[in-house]
Amino acid sequence: MAHKTLVMRAQHEDVVKGSRFLAIVAPLERPEDAEALLAEARERHPDASHHAFAMRWGQVMRSSDDGEPGGTAGRPMLEVLLKQDLDRVAAVVVRVFGGTKLGAGGLVRAYGSAVSRAVQAAGVREVPDLVTLEVRLPYAAVDAVLRQAEADPVVSEAAVDYASGEARVRLTLRAESTAAWEDLLADLSRGEAVIVDTVTQGGEHGA
Secondary structure, three states: OEEEEEOOOEEEEEEEOOEEEEEEEEEOOOOOHHHHHHHHHHHHOOOOOEEEEEEEEOOEEEEEOOOOOOOOOHHHHHHHHHHOOEOOEEEEEEEEOOOOOOHHHHHHHHHHHHHHHHHHHHOEEEEEOEEEEEEEEOHHHHHHHHHHHHHOOOEEEEEEEOOOOOEEEEEEEEHHHHHHHHHHHHHHOOOOOEEEEEEEOOOOEEO
């Protein structure tokens, strides 16, 4: 399993009938980074007429017209992200009004085009979905699990914590390998491993 996101942060500016449309797009490491991108745009461009916004993180999708006529700014921006099936991304378009009204159709085209070109500048990449398992293990099994994790390329991170008075290992691995690793943990611990938490990269928890 994998998702598509942006390679890097990028921006693109269009001028339409005197109005400037500065689009800023960025991949997200956390959902709250979307709000940070919007706050940064507002701080850097306090005199702009509008700071329209769109973001997607899994099933969570948000958009804002920020004072433009309903559906003419945030939604067209979000549609660009959805059309390219981008996930964990955000876009802000800063508009500086140039004195000429564009009409609803003109606004839709201007906002959507600016984001589309910013996405082209950022580039798109495919990222494997990750899962973090928190596993309670008998002490005797810890070294074997850590050795196996180090040797397996699907595991990107492994760490052990004894602070709770028991051995807990956190493994971050590709989501498609979760079932195989659950079986492996059972084998290495002689059936004593207990998965106490499962966290997807998108922030979903399970047990």
